[in-house]
Amino acid sequence: MRVGLLESRAARLPGYWAAYLKELGAQPVKPALDDARALALGRQSLPGEPVTxxxxxxxxxxxxxxxxxxxxxxxxVSGDSWSEALPELLSRRISGLPTLLSVPDQPDTLESAAAEIGMRVAQNAGQVRRALEKVQPLASDPRAAPPALSRASRVTAAVIGPRALLGEPQLLWPLRTALDAAELHAVYSHELSVPEVLRRAERLPEGERSAPGDLELFGATSLLGGKGAVRGFVFVAPARDGAAQAAAARLAAAQHKPTLLLTLDDPEGASFPELTAFRERLTLGAHARPTDPEAP
Structure with a gap:
């Protein structure tokens, strides 16, 4: 069986599904276009949807x-139907797609889903069991070295956003380039250890616990917000993604350090002139207060 494998660059468990499919005797198939051309193709088909x-x-x-x-x-995140049901929504919007299955990206639900998909691919319980045993070492989060929190002659800003956005080099490079040009040292939330982020999210009161993406964003913000080197936050969401933008706005409103809200869209036309003023706020230690246009 030929199985298309769309492991995101933002995958929490990279390599698991490719190794598993090979153990099952299936042929993993990757896209025939690079990400720049794939993005252009997707923009033509769904021009009004988020870049992710x-x-x-x-x-x-x-x-x-x-x-x-x-x-x-x-x-x-809460209210994000695309991320919660991507295969179903894409199949409704675009005709002629292959059968699409969503696979989990967290260890606690991985094995049961893999067993089900394995039976669909191999139709042999013994082979599925042996394949699961072989790939078991890949079914846990890899150790992530903590990112450097400071850099000489630069002020540090935490960049908080969905892993599906920040973890994709094709989508992130314009912002990464702009942050460097503004002489900011960026610490990205998707580079943090996910288990550590989720442990920090446990501080949320039970009644405030929400969707998995909300917990990741909260945990990353709480983790980096407690670091003295981090002087402010850049919250990032895809353009035309109201749920992700609302989640970013909620977190920004709860911070005591300066914040900036940005959206990412077409990488080719992206620019972020507001980063220069934001850097000045961080350098001067000013809090995020709107300027009164009528002030003398």
């Missing part, structure tokens, strides 16, 4: 003929 959705669709459209395609399950 466009990239995922472009990768699917760039697959050679496959019997099945596996998509990573994004950690969705």
């Amino acid at each position: 959705v466009q990239l995922a669709l472009g990768r699917i459209l760039a697959l050679p003929k496959v019997d099945l395609a596996l998509l990573p399950q994004w950690a969705w």
